[in-house]
Amino acid sequence: RHLGIPQPVPYLTRLVSFLTLLGVVAALFIFLIDLAVHGIEAARNQLRQLVHPALGFGLYLLSAVALCLLSTFWCATLSKEAEGSGLPQMKSILSGFYDRMKDALKVRVLFAKALGLICAIGGGLPVGWEGPNVHISCIIAHQLYRIPFFRELKRDRSLRLQTLAAACAVGLASSFGAPVGGVLYSIETMASFYLVQSFWKGVMCALAGAMIYDLLYTTPLVEAFEGTTFDPQDVGRVQIFLYAALGVLMGLLGALFICCVRGIYEMRMRRYPGTNRYFLVGAVATVSALVQYPVRLFALDPRAAINDLFRAVPLKMTDNFGWIELVSLPIVKFLLVAVSLGLPLPAGIFIPSFLIGAGCGRLFGEVLRLVFGAAVVPGTYAVVGAAAFTAGVTRALSCSVIIFEVTGQLRHMVPVLVAVLLAVIVGNAFNRSLYDTLVLMKQ
Template identity: 30%
Template sequence: MVFSHWRVYALFLDLDNPTANSKSCYARKFITSFPYIVSSSTYVLFSLTAAILVKISADVIATRCASPTAQPDLKVVYFAAGSGIAEVKTILGGFVIRKFLGIQTLIVKIIGSTLAVSSGLNCGKEGPFVHIACCVGNILCRIFSKFNKNEGKRREILSASAAAGVAVAFAAPIGGVLFSLEEVSYYFPIKTMIRSFFSALIAAMTLKLLNPFGNGKIAMFQVSYDRDWHWFEMAGFLLCGLFGGFFGAIFSKLNIRWQHVRKTTWLGRHPVAEVVVIMVITVLVSYWNPFARLDKLPPLKYGEIVGIAKLSLKLHNLDADLQFKNCMNTNDRMGLTEFVMNLFAECTSTNDNEGLCATTISAIYPRLNLLAATLVIKVILIIFTFGLRIPAGIFLPSLAVGAIFGRMVGLGMQYLTMRFPDLELFARCGSEMAAEGECVIPGVYAMVGAAASLAGVTRTTVSLVVIMFELTGALTYLLVR
């Protein structure tokens, strides 16, 4: 059925008139921002749902008092909040935390972490994966009396479960075993290591069969660089390492200080409202920065919408409507994982990695400015986000911060090689610059910076190197990291 009086909002509001009144100008701004508003509202709803689930699953416990006659203080314990790695480490150390590895916590952790990561908050899923795997291992122990009645055997299962969780999160079975040995477990005999490796291997094989990325690969940030690194690049790698340690120290101090301040504020007493406030701030702050935005589409120009609206009005058929829907589509979002993937990637003639590549000296400056602004935004948001009462980890945000700084260092090295090509230091770059147009790969610095930043935050060394190798597949740069 064709409606003779059918009109499009863009034309109804007179958006194609450059001399329109102020009301039309406000309407124009609203229409161009409408896709981001809709998607951001969805992300806020996701984070709100995750916070509500965590609050529902919380429990109230009574703390001990100094005097036997005094009333005990009541404290709310959020079993599904945070990454859960610290609590798992405490349990493996011999303490008992009831309900922390139960069925209810497992269900809330799975749903909540999915919603929290999907919302676009600066949080990761890797820590919750370890908690989820340990919940599964603890529940399975209840089936067999051999493990259910023996706490030592149960902790061996939990150590293997932690290794499997890391193996699934990073697609790194060997790194998962080493992480369980280095970071989580207190008692790790040879037999537990063998069982942990078997568990992590089965987890990685299952991930391979499920094929979550649709390309037959399990490496989250699969990269391949066609050139080796030069010795003069060690200065850039050293700078990335220094930043990783500095960021780890600053993040730990500021986050701990914020945790103390949070307890005395209204937001600290209302965790659900705090999640919504942080999510709204994240959405608003990220809108103007294309590298920090929660979707991949740049802000639409009103002329583009008006042009498509006129075409739709003129043709008045399904094809034009589909073009308009494609223009307004926000499903192609760039989350934290996709952003880190683009930071790691090598620039090619057919792919500029969402605007991260620079082929001329003049193109380096705006990218450095945007990356610097993104770095400041991410660091501030991560400090306030980590500690919210939602299932969230710190691994991926730490990777993102280090990758951003590393990419900036890589662009700086690229600038030096392009600005001073005749220096003796860059003598080996002459043939590569002539053949391929660049001597250094900024993505390499992003990868090294990500590893350094994660090491500074988590204080892990050996397992982190292996995890990064399995995560990216870049064996050439294993020694540098």
């Protein structure tokens, strides 16, 4: 009933072409951004190894600062709408403030967002790309309506919102290769109700994006999330209380994280109200480069680091980290991310949250392993922690489904769902989601 019987065939053809094209174009665009980021990261690492260590460090620091300054430069000159995650703006548009927020869907915002994002991540700031990717997908959806073939679709205002919801889904789906999680997230983004008709539209669009993701990320050009391979007995049924405790802990930490982001931003506004954006970004980029340079795990692409933390092998068999790195990772990233999210440049929240959560969870799991022995597989705690911390920050239950799709299996379904639900409940007892907080902060 939802898929077309009452609709005439030419209309349906237009709609299906639109959704498929949107999925493919958005996924390709997101892939190109990823490719550019990896090009910059690879070039910077090469530079670091080719020359004398001291000079290498100098170049590393200099390139970090230069790239971050460039990132905020794009936002300052092209469009200030490109700053931040972009998800809060999309949420406002989907809640009905379409006409008031239209400016956020212009082509210049697209370029500011893409260029700013490439420079910020390439410059080593611990920011994510899924919020900006959602924003970019929505702009692409809005601009695709200009094609004469699709103009007829634009007249239907309800359909316009539905395609924007589908664009949200594909933005997330193409960032992670997670079509179902993307569609679920787009449902949760809605303020009050969700049109059931838009469900198949979201699935179709996100699936087109996920197929492109699936095709492109097999190349060794860019990092992708690896699937985990937990055995059934790795996720112990009696350990459910430990997973639940981790969920509660992550809910508390998520709420604390939101307090920190807000506190840092407000302190800055009160004490140094008129600070120049370039000075601000330059200072944070310097600190970030200085802190992340010495430790391999910190400087790694976040996906690679998350893959390492998720692995089911014991600590002594991992290449990239030991106890010291494991204890310091969550603390360092927690503070750096909290500072970075207030900066005037494109910055997503999911990936850094995954990393912090995975770090906390792995640490929790390794400690439990010391106490209870080999029955505890710390990799499963890293997975649960990643989902729960992200849920504690975003208050979205669909984080769990995204984690399922990223890890490619469902052995850890019940622990992840329990921890995510608890993290959301505990977090909501203290404050609003990070997105709502960011909107309130910047008003």
